[in-house]
Amino acid sequence: MAKVLVTGGAGFLGSHLCERLVAQGHDVLCVDNYFTGSRANIAHLIGNPRFEIMRHDVTFPLYVEVDQIYNLACPASPIHYQFDPVQTTKTSVHGAINMLGLAKRVKAKILQASTSEVYGDPEIHPQVESYWGHVNPIGLRSCYDEGKRCAETLFFDYWRQHGLRIKVVRIFNTYGPRMHPNDGRVVSNFIVQALGGNDITIYGDGRQTRSFCYVDDLIEAMIRTMNTPNDFTGPINIGNPREFTIRELAEQVIAMTGSRSKLVFEPLPSDDPRQRQPDISLARAVLGWEPTLELRAGLERTIDYFRGHLRAAAE
Numbered sequence: 327m328a329k330v331l332v333t334g335g336a337g338f339l340g341s342h343l344c345e346r347l348v349a350q351g352h353d354v355l356c357v358d359n360y361f362t363g364s365r366a367n368i369a370h371l372i373g374n375p376r377f378e379i380m381r382h383d384v385t386f387p388l389y390v391e392v393d394q395i396y397n398l399a400c401p402a403s404p405i406h407y408q409f410d411p412v413q414t415t416k417t418s419v420h421g422a423i424n425m426l427g428l429a430k431r432v433k434a435k436i437l438q439a440s441t442s443e444v445y446g447d448p449e450i451h452p453q454v455e456s457y458w459g460h461v462n463p464i465g466l467r468s469c470y471d472e473g474k475r476c477a478e479t480l481f482f483d484y485w486r487q488h489g490l491r492i493k494v495v496r497i498f499n500t501y502g503p504r505m506h507p508n509d510g511r512v513v514s515n516f517i518v519q520a521l522g523g524n525d526i527t528i529y530g531d532g533r534q535t536r537s538f539c540y541v542d543d544l545i546e547a548m549i550r551t552m553n554t555p556n557d558f559t560g561p562i563n564i565g566n567p568r569e570f571t572i573r574e575l576a577e578q579v580i581a582m583t584g585s586r587s588k589l590v591f592e593p594l595p596s597d598d599p600r601q602r603q604p605d606i607s608l609a610r611a612v613l614g615w616e617p618t619l620e621l622r623a624g625l626e627r628t629i630d631y632f633r634g635h636l637r638a639a640a641e
């Protein structure tokens with residue numbers, strides 16, 4: 327069993343990752359500054375002797391003894407990462423430098439939660455890992471996209487220069503319980519709007535496509551990646567290749583919540599990619615992995631979570 331550090335452990339993905347690692351018998355240190363994460367996300371783990379929390383900002387160095395590091399700390403939705411764009415870049419870049427420095431000192435294996443955003447507005451479809459991307463370096467999304475790209479660069483330079491054991495996963499849209507209800511991400515947005523009986527806002531004409539991966543599937547792939555042989559670094563795409571239009575998603579959420587919400591259309595934000603779909607051939611070959619949960623089943627669990635969450639918030 328390993329001592330595992332999860333940065334961003336109180337966030338949506340991080341909390342699921344901590345939960346799974348604790349269940350596997352690891353000692354987990356969750357580090358978070360609670361910018362977008364919350365103690366509520368990890369409340370059920372508090373008191374477990376294998377679980378420890380530390381409030382810390384990854385833009386500052388950290389000195390702890392661990393065997394593995396999952397580096398997830400970074401706001402992930404446009405609303406949050408554009409709130410303080412300079413801090414977003416710092417979190418990705420200084421955070422990566424600090425965590426890589428730590429991994430080097432204690433000889434830990436380190437995994438970076440990168441993103442499909444490194445492909446920008448892609449010119450090839452679906453996206454394979456060898457594609458270098460089509461990213462605007464000076465736009466509103468750049469603090470996130472370029473921050474993550476620079477973090478990848480740092481990971482590969484630490485690997486080449488210092489022989490660090492690194493893994494880079496490129497995560498595509500993931501959804502599930504504990505998503506932030508107000509962060510503007512499409513699945514949570516639609517569910518919260520539908521449950522509240524409000525109109526569902528679609529940016530653009532709704533024909534842009536996305537692929538959605540359920541969180542449990544994603545966490546499984548992340549842990550498998552961490553446990554690949556040392557000569558495997560990635561980058562490796564993880565996500566669900568099954569594509570839906572945004573409009574289809576909205577209609578499915580309305581049907582499943584029994585809501586009377588109507589669809590309303592607003593202009594597409596700048597740099598919003600029109601199409602995003604992972605090629606997961608590498609994940610299939612190296613991890614023996616592919617998503618198992620259908621969108622409908624995943625939406626059911628997510629809608630249940632938000633029903634409970636909204637009820638609790640109203641009380």
Ligand SMILES: NC(=O)c1ccc[n+]([C@@H]2O[C@H](COP(=O)([O-])OP(=O)(O)OC[C@H]3O[C@@H](n4cnc5c(N)ncnc54)[C@H](O)[C@@H]3O)[C@@H](O)[C@H]2O)c1
Nearest residue numbers: 334336337338339359360361362363383384399400497500
């Ligand atoms: N959810 C997705 O669909 C998705 C897709 C691609 C990539 N990712 C990546 O996965 C990671 C987790 O995303 P998420 O969806 O769970 O988002 P999230 O916002 O729920 O989690 C991020 C966590 O990092 C913490 N954090 C932010 N800045 C920090 C800092 N400076 N120091 C310490 N902690 C800090 C936040 O408080 C939060 O708990 C992110 O790195 C994100 O870029 C997520």
